[in-house]
Amino acid sequence: MREALFIKKNKDRWTQIEQQPASDPDEMATEFIQLVDDLSYAKTFYPTSRTARYLNIAASRMYLGIYKNRKAEVNPLARFCKYDLPQTIRRHHKVLLLAFGIFTLFFIVGVCSARGDESFIRGMLGNAYVNMTEDNIAQGKPFGVYANENALYMWLWILKNNIFVSIQMLAGGVLVGLLPIFQLVFEALRLGAFEALFAQKGLAGDFVLTVFIHGTLEISALIISGAAGIILGKGFLFPGTLSRLEAFKRSAKDACKIILGLVPVFITAAFFEGFVTRYEFMPVWGKLLILVGSLTFIIGYFIIYPIRLERKGGFAHA
Structure with a gap:
């Protein structure tokens, strides 16, 4: 030309x-x-x-x-939290929805199965735990189990246990995603049985207001961990246009990012369980403040923020 x-x-x-x-x-x-x-x-x-x-x-x-107006992202942690993790979460929102659906379905199954069937509750929670909880209820301290141990010890032990479960779910994704699905089902049934145990004693509302002080973050992180394991298996089963190995490597990278991003959530949830949940007689407004705040964070950061960032073109920075 x-x-x-x-x-x-x-x-x-x-x-x-x-x-x-x-x-x-x-x-x-x-x-x-x-x-x-x-x-x-x-x-x-x-x-x-x-x-x-x-x-x-x-x-x-x-x-x-x-x-000229863009601030240099010199802090890798800030970049990870602002761009990398939300981008990864957004890419797998459908898998998160699937994990949430599985957990919700089997939580309802657990609640329904436990109604009028104490053997189911004992089978899911163990005789010793059920007997201890019933003794606490009889003594007027239904959630006394959270005050039986040293707060610092509880925090660290629960944190270690939750991180171990999340890594187990991630590693289980190697088995084409079946193990994390099984764990989501099992944990949902246990929570359903746990809720039914208190509901039968007329303490369903107290259960929500007390246990979900830490449970909102803990259960949300559990569901997201299960999703990370499913993502790992999905990359191997459905590679799309990529080679199976390349798809698996990419899905493994995304799954590990998600688990890494959950560490602060696990730390906070364990802190609430170790230091806050033990105060079962704290004002209702205090419990609601923590519960609603935790739920707002989960919905805001893991659902709304990735969508808004994508619509604004923020993924160009990642």
Whole structure:
């Protein structure tokens, strides 16, 4: 193409970009890519021309305009929390929904199975635990189990146990995702039996307000851990257009990111269980504040924020 024709064909667009640059991030990115393409063409066919110099200046100016207000992400942890983890979570939202659906379904099954069947409750929770809980209820301290141990010891022991379970779920994903599904089913049935134990004593509301002080974060993290294991198995079973090995490596990377991102959630949940849940007679408003705050964080960070970040084009930073 002759240089004059090349200029005539693109001049109006160049003028538009120079005088009225787009404000939308996606449109701005498109304009920048087009400008760089034009610059590459001009350098190839008219390397010493004024057109090539003009496009080089325009592209440089646009590049500076895009990045001049962007703060450098010098903190890898901040970058991980703001971009990498939400991007990974958003990519697997359907799997998280599947894990949540499995857990919810079998929690309901657990509650229904335990109603009027004490043997189911004892089978899921163990005779010793049920007997201890019934003794505590008879003494007017239905949730006394949370106050029986040293708070610091409980915090560290529960944290270790929860992280171990999450890693177990992740590793179980190697078995084409079956083990994390089984663990989600088992934990949901146990929670259903646990709830039914208190409901039979007329303490269903107290159960929610007390146990879910820590349970909101703990159960949410458990479900997300199960999803991470399923993601690992899914990459092997359904590689798509990638090789099975490459798909498995990518899914393993995503699953590990998710588990790593859950560590602060596990720390906070264990802290609540060790130091806060033991105060079963704390004001209802205090319990609700922690419960609603925890639920808001889970929904906000793991559901709403990744969606909004994607819509704003924030994934371009990741």
